[in-house]
Amino acid sequence: MGDDLGDEWWAHEDKSDASEAEEETQQEKQPTEKAPKNTKTKPEKRKSVTEGTVKAKKKKDNEQKVSNIPPKTETDDDKTTKPKRKRKKKTITDVLASSEPKPGCPADLQSMVKLYFSDKRSVIEQEELALQDPSFLSCNDLTHTLSSFLKQVCPKWSKVQKQHKEKSSVVLLIICSSALRAIELLKQMTAFKGEAKAVKLFAKHIKIEEQVKLLQKGVTHVGVGTPGRISALIEKDGLSLKALKYVVLDWNWRDQKLRRMVDVPEVKLDFMKLLESGILNGCKEGKVKIGLF
Structure with missing residues (x-):
């Protein structure tokens, strides 16, 4: 147990x-x-x-x-969101509208000729083509009509008119900017020209061949027209400068845009070519005198 x-x-x-x-x-x-x-x-x-x-x-x-x-x-x-504001350039009209009209003088034409040939001719050639004071008639002080001005610068016109017998040539050449202005000037000179024959020398509605035939047909004393057509007639031998004594430039007149003849680029270029084609040489030789109307 x-x-x-x-x-x-x-x-x-x-x-x-x-x-x-x-x-x-x-x-x-x-x-x-x-x-x-x-x-x-x-x-x-x-x-x-x-x-x-x-x-x-x-x-x-x-x-x-x-x-x-x-x-x-x-x-x-500003560049991404705001559009750029373009600065408005001043036109010839803006400049002239803000200035009082001033009558042209020989110095105006002399400086223009000098500037035009400054990069086209040598220094010696420029001196030969330079316009001298004796080459000029008295200038318009903006008080004359065309007839009163012509009577002042051409006091013996009636005698000069009778002595002129050359065909295809003129004694007095009036240069302006347009056909309409040429027609207006022809009307203004009625009191001056008397029985002298005047011809239109512009391109509007008139073929150059018609003008050549008209100049060859009879004796013409006065030619009124644009520098472009006058130069073309000289190149085609339709117009001779042999009898030429007086060249009157429609210098002071202004168009609707307040431009003078020499303010319009294409007209100014044609005008300088016309001076170069024989008028400047005539002034140098003492045969041709220029007046600024």
């Missing part, structure tokens, strides 16, 4: 020891099982920290880039 109790006590001790050993083993296992969980969470935290650092760095870089871009100035905005 005593032996049975002893065996039971030892058996109970063994069970308790076994249970304690199991508990210890379970306790030892628990930390080892949780360990992988802890090891998993640590990399995740590092990953999230790394991603946050990269994002913050990118954000900082972007901010630096933005800060390095210079801000748009007002001029940039």
Whole structure:
């Protein structure tokens, strides 16, 4: 009996020891099982920290880039949003409208001729073509009509008219800017010309061949026209300058845009070519005199 109790006590001790050993083993296992969980969470935290650092760095870089871009100035905005205002150039009309009309004088024509030939002729040639004061008639002071002016500059007109016998040539040449102005001047000079024959020398509605035939047909004393057509007639030998004594320039008259004959570029160019074609040489030889009306 005593032996049975002893065996039971030892058996109970063994069970308790076994249970304690199991508990210890379970306790030892628990930390080892949780360990992988802890090891998993640590990399995740590092990953999230790394991603946050990269994002913050990118954000900082972007901010630096933005800060390095210079801000748009007002001029940039004006260029992109506001249309440019073009500065209006002053026309000849604007300039002349703001200035009082002033009668032309020999110095005006002299300076214009000098400027025109400054880059086209040598210094010696320019001196030969330069207009001198004796080459000029008295100028219009803006008080004369065409007839009164012509009577002043051509006091012996009736005698000159009778002595003229050359065909295809004129004694008096009046140069103006347009056909309409030429017709107006022909009407204004009626009191002066008397029985002298005058001819229209412009291109409007008149063929150059008709004008050549008219000049060859009989003696013509006065020619009134534009520099372009007069030059063309000289080139075609339809008009001769042999008998020419007086050249009157319609210098002071202004059109609707307040331009004088020499203010219109194409007319001015034709006029300078006409002077070069023989009138300047006639002035140099003392055969031709120029008047500014």
